[in-house]
Structures are given as C-alpha cells and as structure tokens.
Amino acid sequence: xxxxxxxxxxxxxxxxxxxxxxxxxxxxxxxxxxxxxxxxxxxxxxxxxxxxxxxxxxxxxxxxxxxxxxxxxxxxxxxxxxxxxxxxxxxxxxxxxxxxxxxxxxxxxxxxxxxxxxxxxxxxxxxxxxxxxxxxxxxxxxxxxxxxxxxxxxxxxxxx
Amino acid sequence: xxxxxxxxxxxxxxxxxxxxxxxxxxxxxxxxxxxxxxxxxxxxxxxxxxxxxxxxxxxxxxxxxxxxxxxxxxxxxxxxxxxxxxxxxxxxxxxxxxxxxxxxxxxxxxxxxxxxxxxxxxxxxxxxxxxxxxxxxxxxxxxxxxxxxxxxxxxxxxxxxxxxxxxxxxxxxxxxxxxxxxxxxxxxxxxxxxxxxxxxxxxxxxxxxxxxxxxxxxxxxxxxxxxxxxxxxxxxxxxxxxxxxxxxxxxxxxxxxxxxxxxxxxxxxxxxxxxxxxxxxxxxxxxxxxxxxxxxxxxxxxxxxxxxxxxxxxxxxxxxxxxxxxxxxxxxxxxxxxxx
Numbered sequence: 001x002x003x004x005x006x007x008x009x010x011x012x013x014x015x016x017x018x019x020x021x022x023x024x025x026x027x028x029x030x031x032x033x034x035x036x037x038x039x040x041x042x043x044x045x046x047x048x049x050x051x052x053x054x055x056x057x058x059x060x061x062x063x064x065x066x067x068x069x070x071x072x073x074x075x076x077x078x079x080x081x082x083x084x085x086x087x088x089x090x091x092x093x094x095x096x097x098x099x100x101x102x103x104x105x106x107x108x109x110x111x112x113x114x115x116x117x118x119x120x121x122x123x124x125x126x127x128x129x130x131x132x133x134x135x136x137x138x139x140x141x142x143x144x145x146x147x148x149x150x151x152x153x154x155x156x157x158x159x160x
Numbered sequence: 161x162x163x164x165x166x167x168x169x170x171x172x173x174x175x176x177x178x179x180x181x182x183x184x185x186x187x188x189x190x191x192x193x194x195x196x197x198x199x200x201x202x203x204x205x206x207x208x209x210x211x212x213x214x215x216x217x218x219x220x221x222x223x224x225x226x227x228x229x230x231x232x233x234x235x236x237x238x239x240x241x242x243x244x245x246x247x248x249x250x251x252x253x254x255x256x257x258x259x260x261x262x263x264x265x266x267x268x269x270x271x272x273x274x275x276x277x278x279x280x281x282x283x284x285x286x287x288x289x290x291x292x293x294x295x296x297x298x299x300x301x302x303x304x305x306x307x308x309x310x311x312x313x314x315x316x317x318x319x320x321x322x323x324x325x326x327x328x329x330x331x332x333x334x335x336x337x338x339x340x341x342x343x344x345x346x347x348x349x350x351x352x353x354x355x356x357x358x359x360x361x362x363x364x365x366x367x368x369x370x371x372x373x374x375x376x377x378x379x380x381x382x383x384x385x386x387x388x389x390x391x392x393x394x395x396x397x398x399x400x401x402x403x404x405x406x407x408x409x410x411x412x413x414x415x416x417x418x419x420x421x422x423x424x425x426x427x428x429x430x431x432x433x434x435x436x437x438x439x440x441x442x443x444x445x446x447x448x449x450x451x452x453x454x455x456x457x458x459x460x461x462x463x464x465x466x467x468x469x470x471x472x473x474x475x476x477x478x479x480x481x482x483x484x485x486x487x488x489x490x491x492x493x494x495x496x497x498x499x500x
C-alpha cells in the first residue's frame with residue numbers, strides 16, 4: 001500500500017527519494033502471504049455458512065435454489081450487523097483482512113459502522129447522511145460497471 | 161531570550177508547579193498505568209459522544225492540575241491549548257467551561273510541547289503569573305475524523321499507530337516547587353514526501369531529527385547533557401528510522417538515552433492492536449506530564465528533552481494526494497533550577 005501510494009508522487013526531490021528508500025528498508029511490510037491465507041480461510045468460512053444456510057432454507061423452508069439466496073443474504077447481513085454493533089466485527093477484520101471485507105457481511109459492516117459512528121450527529125444528517133459514506137462508492141461503481149457490462153451484452157446480443 | 165536561529169533560553173527559569181494526566185482504558189492497561197492521575201475504564205466517560213468525552217478528559221486534567229497547585233481557575237491568567245479535532249473544538253469547549261482567557265494553538269501531536277514552550281515563554285517574559293498549557297486526544301474521535309468509522313472492519317498495516325485517549329495539562333509559574341523549563345526549540349516543517357497516513361512514524365521521524373539537531377546547534381551542547389531525549393509519537397517504525405537518521409548524520413545520540421513516548425505508553429507484545437505504537441496529542445502529553453515529571457521529581461532523571469512530533473495533514477489533503485508535512489518542537493525540562 002505504501003509503495004502504491006508513494007508511486008503517485010509526481011515530484012520527489014533527491015533528498016526525499018533517498019529518505020524514502022531508507023524508510024522503506026526499515027518499515028515492516030504487510031505480511032502478504034499470511035494475509036492471503038487468512039483471507040482465504042475467513043472468506044471461505046463465511047461462504048460456507050452462507051452455503052449451509054442456503055441448504056437449510058431449501059430443505060426446511062420450501063425455497064428453491066433460485067430463491068434461497070434472498071433469505072440467506074438477509075441472515076448474513078443480520079449476523080454482520082449484530083457483530084458490528086457489539087464491536088466484534090472490526091476485530092475479526094483485523095485478523096481476516098479481505099476475507100471479511102469482500103463477502104456481503106463486509107458491505108453490511110460498512111453501512112452499519114458508519115450509521116453507528118454518526119448517530120451523535122442526529123438521525124437525518126448524522127445516520128441518514130453518512131450511512132453510505134463508505135458503501136456509496138461501491139453502489140455507484142457497481143451500477144456504472146453493471147451498465148457497461150449491460151451495453152456490451154446488448155451489442156454482442158445484436159450481433160449474435 | 162533568542163538563542164541561535166530558532167530557540168529560546170528561559171533565563172528566568174519558569175517552573176512547572178503542577179501537572180496532571182488523565183487517560184482512557186487502553187492506557188490504563190499499559191506499563192505506565194500507575195503513573196497517570198486518573199484512568200477511565202470506559203471510552204465514553206459518561207458522555208453522550210466521543211467528542212464530548214475528549215473534552216471531558218481535558219476538563220478533568222485541567223481541574224486536577226489547578227487543584228493540585230492550590231489555585232483557583234480565576235488565578236490562571238492564560239490557557240494555551242490545542243487538539244486534533246477540526247477547529248480544535250475540544251479545547252475551545254473546555255476553555256468555555258474553564259472561563260480562562262484562551263489561546264488556541266494547533267501543531268497536531270506536537271501541540272503538547274508547542275503549548276508548553278509558549279506558556280514558558282509568556283511566564284519567562286513576565287507577562288503572566290500562572291499560565292496553563294494542555295492538550296488532549298481520543299482514539300475514537302481521531303479514527304472517525306482521520307480514518308474510518310471505529311467499528312468498520314479494515315485491516316491496519318504493521319506501520320499503523322493507535323491514538324492515545326487522554327489529556328495532559330501543566331501549569332507554569334515564575335517561581336515555586338517543581339522542575340524548570342530551561343529551553344525550547346521551535347521546529348520547522350519537514351516533508352519527505354510520505355503520503356501514507358498509516359505510516360506516520362516514517363513521515364514524522366525526519367522532523368524530530370531536524371529539531372533535535374537544531375536544538376544542539378543553537379545551544380552548542382551535546383546530547384550527553386540530557387539524561388533522556390524522548391520523541392513524542394514516532395512508534396517503533398519512526399523510532400527505528402530516527403535512529404538510522406542519527407547514524408547517517410553521525411549525530412552522537414548514543415551519549416544519552418533515547419526513547420519514544422509512543423513505545424512507552426503501551427505494551428506492544430500484549431496490546432498488539434496498537435501495531436507500531438501510540439500516537440496523538442495525548443501521547444507525549446500524558447507520558448511527559450504523568451511519567452517523566454514524576455521521574456524528575458524522584459530524581460531518577462535530572463535533565464530531559466521532550467521532542468513532540470506532529471503531522472500537519474488533514475483527511476482532505478491526503479485524499480487529494482498531498483504528502484504529509486511534519487513538525488517537531490523540543491522543550492528541555494530540568495531539576496533544581498537548571499543551568500544558564
């Protein structure tokens with residue numbers, strides 16, 4: 001991360017460059033291999049819970065394979081929000097990294113944490129105005145990329 | 161009196177007659193827990209918001225310091241303080257409660273020594289009898305303003321630091337019992353082009369080294385003059401880099417003991433969530449006013465140089481791709497009148 005953000009620097013004086021090389025040789029780097037392993041385990045575990053819930057909804061509640069996704073996501077969101085509210089999710093995330101950020105639980109956590117954080121500024125301008133502070137960009141770029149993919153699909157569809 | 165290019169020699173020997181430190185739950189579990197005057201077990205401190213809690217920490221520290229000096233708040237002529245919040249609200253609101261004529265300063269985490277240097281200067285010049293200097297920070301208000309919501313699950317890199325929850329206040333007077341403020345060096349802004357707000361130690365270390373170098377140049381003394389040189393909140397990363405810079409510039413730091421408040425306040429082996437160490441205005445303030453002044457009183461130390469380091473950036477500036485400008489201010493505190 002530090003490397004990526006530093007390479008954005010347009011003008012670096014020779015003194016600054018020397019210093020940054022010195023600093024980089026001393027700074028501990030992110031343990032990427034360990035982070036990948038943990039992300040795999042944690043992300044996999046969350047998906048495993050999701051898969052188990054799908055089967056439960058199909059077997060005992062009469063959902064089909066297509067419709068069982070909706071209640072599964074709802075339960076995962078609920079779990080994530082409860083864990084966030086009790087102050088546990090951020091501690092899991094420090095261990096799990098991307099493993100807890102990527103699944104739907106991470107999205108719920110970003111909404112819930114922002115809502116809790118800004119509660120003190122009131123319901124409308126605080127919670128309402130800031131809830132999508134982090135999740136907003138996911139929604140914006142999700143919609144934009146869906147639109148782009150849709151256009152491509154439409155063009156290919158015409159030709160095909 | 162001006163000494164050299166950027167330093168003050170306080171020939172009238174202003175005295176720190178009273179000091180106080182208040183901390184939150186994580187600091188109360190650290191190795192210096194016994195040294196702090198008040199330790200809170202709860203981050204909210206019975207308030208409705210974290211911002212109010214931060215203000216309360218400062219009010220408590222101020223009230224405690226004033227009581228300990230056997231003064232009333234009406235006797236304090238000026239209060240100089242600052243904090244990390246936008247528009248330094250914690251100090252503004254605390255000054256409203258205290259009703260003391262107030263000068264707000266901002267030096268990010270270097271505010272502790274910036275305010276103490278100014279307080280000593282005012283007293284030294286004979287412009288006041290009692291001047292109070294103080295600062296505060298709160299882990300959650302800093303997370304909220306500078307990083308992500310506190311409960312948001314983002315993984316912190318090993319270079320990240322943990323903002324200290326606490327407040328430190330000192331009262332300076334022309335005479336009385338206590339250690340003496342003998343010198344101060346005002347730092348210049350140093351920017352080595354670091355842009356990562358999760359790597360404050362690397363950003364601030366050059367500023368600390370610059371100010372320490374200027375201090376010894378201006379006063380024509382060597383590090384061996386002090387029993388201890390302590391930086392504000394460089395953490396392990398910044399501390400290691402500062403040591404490497406001392407070596408590179410052939411600065412004889414080995415003549416004295418060199419420590420960092422950010423490494424002293426937490427036990428990094430047990431409190432692993434602090435990563436590289438402590439940071440925030442309260443880091444150097446609580447360690448200096450809580451631990452180090454007591455060490456001077458006990459006679460374990462006689463002459464110390466506190467170099468508080470600060471990063472002068474905002475969430476907006478780093479999102480716009482600006483690098484992090486940093487500053488450090490040094491204040492020398494000595495036992496028994498010091499030397500002139």
